Amino acid sequence: MKILADENMPYVQQLFGDLGTIETVNGRELTPEQVQEADVLLVRSVTKVNQALLALNNKLKFVGSATIGTDHIDQEYLASRNIPFSNAPGCNATAVGEFAFIAMLELAQRFNSSLKGKVVGIVGAGNTGTAVAKCLEAYGIEVLLNDPLLQQSGDPRCFVSLDTLIAKCDVISLHVPITQQGEHKTWYLFDEARLNTLAENTWLLNCCRGEVIDNRALIKFKQHRDDVKVVLDVWEGEPNPMEELVPYIEFCTPHIAGYSLEGKARGTYMLYQKLAEVLKLSVSKEMDTLLPKLWSEQLSIAEISSERALLQLARFVYDLRDDDELFRKQFLKSQGFDQMRKNHTHRREFSALKVGNTGQTNVNWLSNLGFSGVEL
Numbered sequence: 001m002k003i004l005a006d007e008n009m010p011y012v013q014q015l016f017g018d019l020g021t022i023e024t025v026n027g028r029e030l031t032p033e034q035v036q037e038a039d040v041l042l043v044r045s046v047t048k049v050n051q052a053l054l055a056l057n058n059k060l061k062f063v064g065s066a067t068i069g070t071d072h073i074d075q076e077y078l079a080s081r082n083i084p085f086s087n088a089p090g091c092n093a094t095a096v097g098e099f100a101f102i103a104m105l106e107l108a109q110r111f112n113s114s115l116k117g118k119v120v121g122i123v124g125a126g127n128t129g130t131a132v133a134k135c136l137e138a139y140g141i142e143v144l145l146n147d148p149l150l151q152q153s154g155d156p157r158c159f160v161s162l163d164t165l166i167a168k169c170d171v172i173s174l175h176v177p178i179t180q181q182g183e184h185k186t187w188y189l190f191d192e193a194r195l196n197t198l199a200e201n202t203w204l205l206n207c208c209r210g211e212v213i214d215n216r217a218l219i220k221f222k223q224h225r226d227d228v229k230v231v232l233d234v235w236e237g238e239p240n241p242m243e244e245l246v247p248y249i250e251f252c253t254p255h256i257a258g259y260s261l262e263g264k265a266r267g268t269y270m271l272y273q274k275l276a277e278v279l280k281l282s283v284s285k286e287m288d289t290l291l292p293k294l295w296s297e298q299l300s301i302a303e304i305s306s307e308r309a310l311l312q313l314a315r316f317v318y319d320l321r322d323d324d325e326l327f328r329k330q331f332l333k334s335q336g337f338d339q340m341r342k343n344h345t346h347r348r349e350f351s352a353l354k355v356g357n358t359g360q361t362n363v364n365w366l367s368n369l370g371f372s373g374v375e376l
């Protein structure tokens with residue numbers, strides 16, 4: 001069996017090695033000729049899987065995408081050819097949640113403000129949006145949710161309209177899939193008109209898909225609204241963000257909010273489980289055996305005395321400033337955006353850090369934030 005896998009997918013050899021021959025490929029440049037002989041195709045978000053890509057292949061038994069988003073997959077076409085497909089829902093939700101939380105702490109530090117006391121609005125309350133809310137609520141932040149689809153489906157949480165969220169929130173974090181049709185389409189959800197409704201001093205974060213914000217309109221908006229601060233992990237026209245936009249953005253990253261080691265491993269592992277199901281094989285491998293041990297056995301914390309101390313702890317896990325600095329140096333170089341993604345050192349999730357309480361004060365809330373080993 002020939003298994004074609006994106007070169008940026010960790011643990012493919014360990015999980016799929018027994019099942020066939022693995023060939024790794026650059027997912028962004030994959031051609032129909034390369035796919036021709038594949039029995040299994042494992043991709044990430046940069047590969048458009050459609051009729052054009054699969055035109056020469058008549059033996060494909062499974063397509064898997066180790067991602068949450070599925071906008072790069074023509075699922076209708078796969079179904080028409082009876083090719084089973086699976087993505088990896090939720091695989092990197094914790095990574096995105098922690099990324100957005102850390103970015104908010106960084107904004108607070110940069111603008112001599114405090115995250116504590118702000119109201120945060122989450123647009124899209126699925127896996128990633130809920131993961132952000134979990135971090136914020138552990139830290140005692142008030143969160144408002146907007147998700148008309150979940151609201152209509154009877155989700156028992158409390159929801160507000162997007163207009164109310166914009167009016168009431170100091171911080172807005174976007175977590176919707178990209179959709180181009182229907183009543184709740186998200187393409188340019190934040191267009192010029194909506195950007196102009198943002199309250200003074202709003203912080204806006206986009207960790208979902210670039211086109212949820214009209215990036216040209218954002219440039220125009222920022223030219224006269226320096227009070228609004230923006231964090232972008234995703235960009236319209238990836239891998240080529242608009243050059244004029246970058247100077248207006250506080251923290252720039254190349255679509256790596258979901259790049260925790262655990263998140264990527266979970267993505268590959270979920271595809272392994274799905275392929276085993278499709279091929280009727282038993283699942284013989286455990287995900288936990290893939291990951292390196294806990295990152296630090298013990299970090300004893302007397303107290304987190306201030307938001308600054310919390311940011312120090314967060315930076316110990318992931319220092320967003322490093323990626324931002326590299327992004328500004330690299331994004332205009334040929335392949336700069338993709339090289340940064342390819343070479344990204346996977347950060348660990350909070351759960352990889354074992355935090356010990358010295359008993360002097362109550363730091364139990366850190367376990368709600370996701371850290372391991374906090375004594376209760």
Ligand SMILES: NC(=O)C1=CN([C@@H]2O[C@H](COP(=O)(O)OP(=O)(O)OC[C@H]3O[C@@H](n4cnc5c(N)ncnc54)[C@H](O)[C@@H]3O)[C@@H](O)[C@H]2O)C=CC1
Binds near residue numbers: 129186207209257
């Ligand atoms: N930057 C990154 O590295 C990553 C980006 N993503 C992106 O984030 C998106 C969301 O991921 P998840 O939360 O896991 O997906 P999910 O499917 O669990 O949740 C998305 C939520 O958005 C809601 N929604 C859809 N249209 C909406 C609208 N117009 N207004 C408000 N809510 C709306 C849906 O009802 C759903 O509850 C993915 O589709 C993907 O595009 C996901 C993972 C990593």
Ligand SMILES: O=C(O)C(=O)[C@H](O)COP(=O)(O)O
Binds near residue numbers: 067
């Ligand atoms: O899961 C998703 O959806 C994402 O956006 C991915 O985390 C992005 O990573 P790649 O699949 O492009 O490596």
